[in-house]
Amino acid sequence: MAITADHVRNKLTTGVGAVHVEVEDTTANRCATSFKVLVVSPEFEGKTLLQRQRMVNSCLSEELKDIHAFEQKTLTPEQWEKHKAQ
Amino acid sequence: MSGLFRSVLRAVQVGAATCRPKNFDAHVSVVPARLFCASAGENDLGEMVKKDKVVVFMKGTPAQPMCGFSNAVVQILRMHGVENYASYNVLEDQDLRQGVKTFSNWPTIPQVFFNGEFVGGCDILLQMHQNGDLVEELKKLGIRSALLDVEKDEKSK
Known part of the structure; x- marks a missing residue:
């Protein structure tokens, strides 16, 4: 089953309480089936990058079996506001 | 092994x-x-991860990375003047490729370890590089980042 950007977005919205998700299919270049995601969630507050990415990884553990390349940016809503302002 | x-x-x-x-x-x-x-x-x-201060599991070798993400890790370390690290090419060893994923409970390659501790993959290393944490983490390992010796405006790149 092909993984769609919408599917990834929905899963992250329910799985890690994401308030904003951007999913980019980057398959055209690089290794193989690849995705780039930006996840904004208040649940990331007070967590290290590693902890945040582990949350995303476990939320998408089924999908990651078929995804070969996976880039992620994990921000809190506050960081996201700053990021947008830049 | x-x-x-x-x-x-x-x-x-x-x-x-x-x-x-x-x-x-x-x-x-x-x-x-x-x-x-x-x-x-x-x-x-x-x-393996404890044997060297900095250990990288990657696709290809530092001289010839076989994937953009592995290459990024090599380039970031190089920018900080970290050349002397252990790297393991997972493409040469399918058991290692799967084994390291299980070991660190992390689904992708490359994987970076400092002092035996899992640091993260490409994105984490890149963000640590961008926010300055990498310089600090290297300092804890007793490695002085080469970026400290270049001008400040260079550092923000």
């Missing part, structure tokens, strides 16, 4: 040459061998 681990694996692989890994799991008679392999592999990895 210990010779024992390798030879056991080889034996198991020969026996299951026609099976895909998924069917392999269902094959009851090989289960004990797999369990043994898994624990031996973890012990090996536990040693």
